[in-house]
Amino acid sequence: MAAAAFVLSTSLLAQDRPQSLRGATPITETSKVDQYQRGPDQGPIPRDYVQQPPLIPHKIDGYRIDLNFNKCMDCHAWSKAKEAGATKVSLTHFRDQASGAELANISPSRYFCNQCHVPQVDAKPLVGNDFKPVDALAQPGRK
Amino acid sequence: MAQDKQNKGLIGRLWAMLRRVGPWTALGLFVAGIVFWGGFNWTLELTNTERFCISCHEMRENVFKEYRDTIHYQNRTGVRATCPDCHVPKEWIYKIARKVQATNELWHHFMGTIDTPEKFRAKRLELAEHEWKRMKANDSRECRNCHAYTYMDYSKQARRANKAHPKGFDEGKTCIDCHKGIAHRLPPTEQNIGAPKSGATSESR
Numbered sequence: 001m002a003a004a005a006f007v008l009s010t011s012l013l014a015q016d017r018p019q020s021l022r023g024a025t026p027i028t029e030t031s032k033v034d035q036y037q038r039g040p041d042q043g044p045i046p047r048d049y050v051q052q053p054p055l056i057p058h059k060i061d062g063y064r065i066d067l068n069f070n071k072c073m074d075c076h077a078w079s080k081a082k083e084a085g086a087t088k089v090s091l092t093h094f095r096d097q098a099s100g101a102e103l104a105n106i107s108p109s110r111y112f113c114n115q116c117h118v119p120q121v122d123a124k125p126l127v128g129n130d131f132k133p134v135d136a137l138a139q140p141g142r143k
Numbered sequence: 144m145a146q147d148k149q150n151k152g153l154i155g156r157l158w159a160m161l162r163r164v165g166p167w168t169a170l171g172l173f174v175a176g177i178v179f180w181g182g183f184n185w186t187l188e189l190t191n192t193e194r195f196c197i198s199c200h201e202m203r204e205n206v207f208k209e210y211r212d213t214i215h216y217q218n219r220t221g222v223r224a225t226c227p228d229c230h231v232p233k234e235w236i237y238k239i240a241r242k243v244q245a246t247n248e249l250w251h252h253f254m255g256t257i258d259t260p261e262k263f264r265a266k267r268l269e270l271a272e273h274e275w276k277r278m279k280a281n282d283s284r285e286c287r288n289c290h291a292y293t294y295m296d297y298s299k300q301a302r303r304a305n306k307a308h309p310k311g312f313d314e315g316k317t318c319i320d321c322h323k324g325i326a327h328r329l330p331p332t333e334q335n336i337g338a339p340k341s342g343a344t345s346e347s348r
Contacts, residue, residue, distance in 0.1 A: 085303075
């Protein structure tokens, strides 16, 4: 009990003074963009095994992938990622899986993104499961 | 007498004309005016319905089918944006201007310019560019009939939207700059994935 109180008090002391949502911008000036409170969706959930395709940390309703247009590439293509603030398609996707050759474009075999990548859901497992990530992915404080 | 005529003014002259044609003719003209204007407006509004738009198979088989997969057709609250909500201005003067332009579309309907899926696919980029240009020029007026950005609550938006919207508005962008292909599919677009696409545009958003 005393130990817990000690930990709590030191963590409080370690914190800086409370920060306004406006940051350090004076009230007479317009604050910069991107200072609004975060919305209802959540950041990326960490991976559970090394080969796991990263999960999609946003809704993909109505995002079509068809012959003419691949909605994912609209932000995740290398030419768009920076402007969109999105993750670039992995370098591994430029390799032709049949011949092993490195291509100048993303390999056509990677065209259908959601064959491997799915939107993340923080769902409770339906049956008991004692799976544990390998040590390389173990993060402190993560169950 | 001549002086009298000059001093009468507009109302006086109208009254004189009324006396000349007689009350029944005047009443008849008035009613005819109402019927004519009402009929014109009624017909105009009849061409401003989804049912009218998809009475042509070009619309029903191509763009309407695509639109049925999107959030503007079906969503959790059941609020809909039908064809004219986005493609015909609400304000009278702009509406009439658009309707006059649309006579060109009637001409192409009877010419059969896009009467097969193949012809439509070949023309999709050009047609899409017309709409993008129109939306860009009028600051996405039809979007803003419902989506007024001055009333957006960024804190209710998801992470990506709440980041992108204030930034886009700061940069003076309009809806269509980013939201292309939200109700219809997009023309072939070069995205550096797989083999180069034939007849592709490099612009995607």
